[in-house]
Amino acid sequence: MNSFTYVRASNLDAAVREGARANTYYLGAGTNLLDLMKGGVEQPMRLVDVTRLPLAAIEELSDGGLRIGATVSNADAASHPLVTARYPLLSQALLAGASPQLRNMATTGGNLLQRTRCSYFYDTAFSACNKRKPGSGCAALEGHNRMHAILGASDKCIAVHPSDMAVALAALDATVRVRGPKGERAIPMSDFHRLPGDAPQRDTTLQHGELITAVDLPSAQFTKAHYLKVRDRASYAFALVSVAAALQMEGERIKAARIALGGVAHKPWRATRSEEMLAGSGLQEDSLRKAAAAAVEGAKGYRDNSFKIELAQRAIVRAVRTAGGAA
Numbered sequence: 001m002n003s004f005t006y007v008r009a010s011n012l013d014a015a016v017r018e019g020a021r022a023n024t025y026y027l028g029a030g031t032n033l034l035d036l037m038k039g040g041v042e043q044p045m046r047l048v049d050v051t052r053l054p055l056a057a058i059e060e061l062s063d064g065g066l067r068i069g070a071t072v073s074n075a076d077a078a079s080h081p082l083v084t085a086r087y088p089l090l091s092q093a094l095l096a097g098a099s100p101q102l103r104n105m106a107t108t109g110g111n112l113l114q115r116t117r118c119s120y121f122y123d124t125a126f127s128a129c130n131k132r133k134p135g136s137g138c139a140a141l142e143g144h145n146r147m148h149a150i151l152g153a154s155d156k157c158i159a160v161h162p163s164d165m166a167v168a169l170a171a172l173d174a175t176v177r178v179r180g181p182k183g184e185r186a187i188p189m190s191d192f193h194r195l196p197g198d199a200p201q202r203d204t205t206l207q208h209g210e211l212i213t214a215v216d217l218p219s220a221q222f223t224k225a226h227y228l229k230v231r232d233r234a235s236y237a238f239a240l241v242s243v244a245a246a247l248q249m250e251g252e253r254i255k256a257a258r259i260a261l262g263g264v265a266h267k268p269w270r271a272t273r274s275e276e277m278l279a280g281s282g283l284q285e286d287s288l289r290k291a292a293a294a295a296v297e298g299a300k301g302y303r304d305n306s307f308k309i310e311l312a313q314r315a316i317v318r319a320v321r322t323a324g325g326a327a
Helices: 012-019 033-038 074-079 081-086 088-097 100-105 108-113 165-171 272-278 285-295 307-324
Strands: 005-008 024-027 046-049 058-060 066-069 175-180 183-188 211-217 224-230 241-250 253-262
Touching: 012 024, 012 046, 012 175, 012 211, 058 081, 066 081, 074 081, 074 088, 074 100, 074 108, 081 088, 088 100, 088 165, 088 224, 088 241, 108 165, 108 211, 165 241, 165 253, 224 307, 241 307, 253 272, 253 307, 272 285, 285 307
Parallel strands: 005 046, 024 046
Antiparallel strands: 058 066, 066 211, 175 183, 175 211, 224 241, 241 253
């Protein structure tokens, strides 16, 4: 690990002022960042500790929505009465996301910013990683790629985003609130994370020095929900495929649906075409299967992960049926 300067921010203005300096990272719990620093993947010269800022509240909004502060722990968010009652999808995703020890430390803002767990990204002995070293190539294209993307990838990178929480937030149409040198802005979850394109080293659309301050959820309309995480073991493991399914039901028919996938792309993958096809349908497996197929249109498998194309469809069917009470 390289040497660095540590600064504890006393207020938001000071945090943003410090964060705007060159090669500076914001530090919350550090559950991902410190691992990356110890491995030599990230080498910041300056860390700005934001854990003492007033960003640890969960509060109702005037429009019926909910605001979750950036330093709220994953454990506190998962167990908060307003989250469990109004946004069960988010609670389920957080509980599926990590061990209790990590949930007690990890924060809302940090969860959104965690980096891929691609082994070629983490292991600096591999020189070819465009995400770590732009222009060096992507070792996963011809290497071990069982965990990698089937949607939205490019020939520059096929890594996937590891967050479970972010998949649920994408399905729930959340908004990420940030503050930076140019002021405050709100970023829809659909625009917050990037697909790799020609710049896979950029995970998000955050500008230099911007700090996540909160995540806003719209008023709860999709309380019939299920988060399904398919993984190699039930204990702490990242998703092969995950599905965040949230429904509005009218009797036994789906009035409206929200579907997002994890473990399949560089960002949480919103299946909007599937949502359109589910509206007005029942929970019969044949109709759900057609909607699920639409979610993986254009999918491309690689040597070790082509099974994900079928797995994703089956997972969507199961998640929707479970959310609707049919499973």
